[in-house]
Amino acid sequence: MLSFDEVAKLELDANLVVLSACDTAAGTSVQTALKAGLESASPALDGLVRSFIAAGARTVMATFWAVPVLTQTDDLMSTFYRTGRSATMADAIKTAQDQMIDTRRFSHPYYWGAYFLVGDGAKSMLTPTQVAMR
Structure with a gap:
């Protein structure tokens, strides 16, 4: 498994990265926050989302909470x-x-409310x- 910092070091050229798992918007490291252009880490929109943005993803789809495993x-x-x-x-x-x-x-x-986009949804x-x- 890759750490947040290892993901942030990837060189991506992706319009979209989908993090289709539970609560993918949590947690980050200071190094990842700095690479993403922020002065410090914070609890909101951190973790994998920030790591993939730092790696070059233009948009990331993530979830705020554990999503139900349903056909819907x-x-x-x-x-x-x-x-x-x-x-x-x-x-x-x-x-x-x-x-x-x-x-x-x-x-x-x-x-349906757990899903959100970070980046350029246009x-x-x-x-x-x-x-x-x-």
Whole structure:
């Protein structure tokens, strides 16, 4: 397993990194915070999110709390990826969350509210070259 500092040293060229696990926004080190351009570490939006931003990810999707392991969570991610092929990442996550909200059984924020984007949500998941290759 890589430490936060080891992740931060990776040289990424990624529009999107998805941290699809429970509570991926927690914890960081001072070295990672400094590499990300911050003066010190803080408890909010730290850990893997900050490490991947420091490594060169333009946008990171993470979670604020443990997400339920349900088919509906898979549906949220599938909708996010499908919508993200032709829309911005911000629109893709909104569409996926709206779909959960519109399902009575999963409309509570517990099921969809953990997911968030850090970075440039106005970008597409795919570069223009990747779109042309599809």
